Amino acid sequence: MRARILIPILLLGLAPSAVAQTKKPTRDVERFDLSGLPAAPTTDVERQITLFVKVHRKGDLTDATRIHMMLAQYYKAKGDAARAENCNLLAADAYGATSDAPPETAGSDGKPPFEPERTLRRTFVYGDTLSGTHTWEFYLDGTFSHAVSGGSAPAKAAETGWYTRRDRQLRLWQLRPSVDRTVEFELIGPDGSEGAVMGDVRMKPAT
Numbered sequence: 491m492r493a494r495i496l497i498p499i500l501l502l503g504l505a506p507s508a509v510a511q512t513k514k515p516t517r518d519v520e521r522f523d524l525s526g527l528p529a530a531p532t533t534d535v536e537r538q539i540t541l542f543v544k545v546h547r548k549g550d551l552t553d554a555t556r557i558h559m560m561l562a563q564y565y566k567a568k569g570d571a572a573r574a575e576n577c578n579l580l581a582a583d584a585y586g587a588t589s590d591a592p593p594e595t596a597g598s599d600g601k602p603p604f605e606p607e608r609t610l611r612r613t614f615v616y617g618d619t620l621s622g623t624h625t626w627e628f629y630l631d632g633t634f635s636h637a638v639s640g641g642s643a644p645a646k647a648a649e650t651g652w653y654t655r656r657d658r659q660l661r662l663w664q665l666r667p668s669v670d671r672t673v674e675f676e677l678i679g680p681d682g683s684e685g686a687v688m689g690d691v692r693m694k695p696a697t
Contacts, residue, residue: 519551519554519558519580519583519584519587520546520548520549520551520554520584522543522546522554522557522558522561522580523561523573523576523577523580524539524543524561525573526564526565526568526570526573527539527540527564534657534658535560535564535608536564538560539557539560539561539564541680542556542557542560542680542681543557545680551584551585551587551588552588554584555581555584555585555588556610556611556630556681558577558578558580558581558584559577559578559581559609559630560608561573561577562574562575562577562578562581563607563608563609565577566605567607594611594629594630595629595631595633596627596629596633596634596635596650596651597633597650598633598634598650598651598652598664598665599650599665599666600652600663600664600665600666602632602651602652602654602663603663603670604652604654604661604663605632605654606631606632606652606653606654607654607655607656608654608655608656609628609629609630609631609632609653609654609655610628610630610677610681610682611628611629611630612627612628612681612682612686612695613625613626613627613628613695613696614626614628614682614685614686614688614693614694614695614696615693615694615695615696616691616692616693616694617640621638622638622639622640623638623639623640624636624637624638624693625637625638625639625648625696626688626693628653632652632653632654633650633651633652633653634650634651634652634653634662635648635649635650636648636649636650636651637649649664649667650664651663651664651665651669652664655675658674658675658676659672659673659674659675660672660673660674660675660688673688673689674687674688674689675687675688675689682695683695
């Protein structure tokens with residue numbers, strides 16, 4: 491079941507006082523802190539960040555929020571706490587400038603044995619002849635929802651859990667039922683705009 495909550499500490503790693511933002515940020519939220527990246531990208535994450543910055547359109551603050559969060563996760567993984575905190579604050583500023591509405595979440599139970607990394611906000615679908623249409627929703631706070639509809643089996647409530655991405659792998663964790671598995675995962679197009687492949691299943695972006 492979807493829920494809407496206040497910006498979680500897990501999402502941006504902010505102190506509670508930093509969550510409240512105004513519609514007019516006090517600094518340029520479309521200036522990205524690339525000072526900790528090498529001049530020539532050497533990893534998939536660095537290449538992805540460089541690409542996102544290159545194709546960023548001025549005024550797209552939702553995209554700016556995503557890039558700041560990617561940078562924050564990158565610096566956190568490298569142990570650069572100062573740059574990670576700065577990018578978290580920029581992400582909060584950018585998000586606060588886009589909308590007063592809180593971010594979406596799958597409302598997943600439990601605490602995963604990892605910090606969600608390389609999160610995204612996308613919905614993908616695919617169908618099979620037995621169970622019907624599968625809908626996978628991935629949220630920026632690291633939660634996911636998986637629902638199946640239209641098949642011959644009785645309808646069930648959507649399963650929710652947590653995820654993290656590393657290289658071309660996706661780790662899925664659920665409290666109930668207990669699940670902890672890793673599958674091959676690759677986005678197609680910038681940020682999955684043209685779909686994704688999970689395991690051997692090609693998924694399309696939801697319309």
